[in-house]
Amino acid sequence: MAEKFIVKERSTLLDFLINHLTGWSKKTVKQRLQGSSIAVNGEISTKYDFPLNVNDVVEVGVVKKASTQGQTLHKLEIIYQDKDIIAINKPAGLLSVGNTTESKQHALAILRNQLSRAKKQVKLWPVHRLDRDTSGILLFATSKEMRESVMDKWSIAEKIYLAIVEGYPKEKKGTITQPLRADEREYRMHIGKHPDAKAAVTHYTVKQTTPERALLEVKIETGRQHQIRAHLAWLGHSILGDERYGTKGEKMGLHAKKLTIIHPVNKKPLSFEVDAPRDFYALLN
Incomplete structure (x- = not known):
């Protein structure tokens, strides 16, 4: 299940995650962003500098299947x-x-x-x-x-x-x-x-x-x-x-x-x- 955070002050997505995901290395945070497991207000975001506003909802651990058809691929x-x-x-x-x-x-x-x-x-x-x-x-x-x-x-x-x-x-x-x-x-x-x-x-x-x-x-x-x-x-x-x-x-x-x-x-x-x-x-x- 995704972990949810409510933004209390304006920030960028990477800075927000580093400040709130205590115990995570900076490298791991970046990997999660690049792996499309972070969402802002329900939309996947991979941008480090994505702007966050007060009351935005950040979800960590979102699962997004990668496929051109929206389905899991089994063969290439x-x-x-x-x-x-x-x-x-x-x-x-x-x-x-x-x-x-x-x-x-x-x-x-x-x-x-x-x-x-x-x-x-x-x-x-x-x-x-x-x-x-x-x-x-x-x-x-x-x-x-x-x-x-x-x-x-x-x-x-x-x-x-x-x-x-x-x-x-x-x-x-x-x-x-x-x-x-x-x-x-x-x-x-x-x-x-x-x-x-x-x-x-x-x-x-x-x-x-x-x-x-x-x-x-x-x-x-x-x-x-x-x-x-x-x-x-x-x-x-x-x-x-x-x-x-x-x-x-x-x-x-x-x-x-x-x-x-x-x-x-x-x-x-x-x-x-x-x-x-x-x-x-x-x-x-």
């Missing part, structure tokens, strides 16, 4: 599998990896259960992650060694996404090189020069436009957290449905379309590609 689409690596088509709305020990509704747990047998439990290691609301190619390794081998060549892996954005860029093609700095308190990326900022490179091409929106093909040379979301927002064309960097919506317009890696064993290039679902393209209309 496998687009490639060998004894070393497995690539799946992750649906939007599903975590890549669990943020809490209680959560079993994430891609790693579902795939592990899907592939395991009574006398043979499968172990998997995530090679990378996709944001909860991003669909597309997600890669796992069958051992730590295979994971490290893929990651050793990750800087030269080709990573291509589709993004539906508000408005449309004036230039048909462009490159964004703004450095990014992670803000753990707000769980977002800040853009611009800073001693802690890291280089980030995002290329985009306009593939289709409508009067108010555009479909972009995006290629990233680096893989910073929220890189595409933050860079496109900086450009002035935030991704549709991206509440953190733009405007809230029912679905976020970001899909991991293609991934090319160096295979950890035979050392040859290996490509995976999966098109976005219909409801993704429907966002253009």
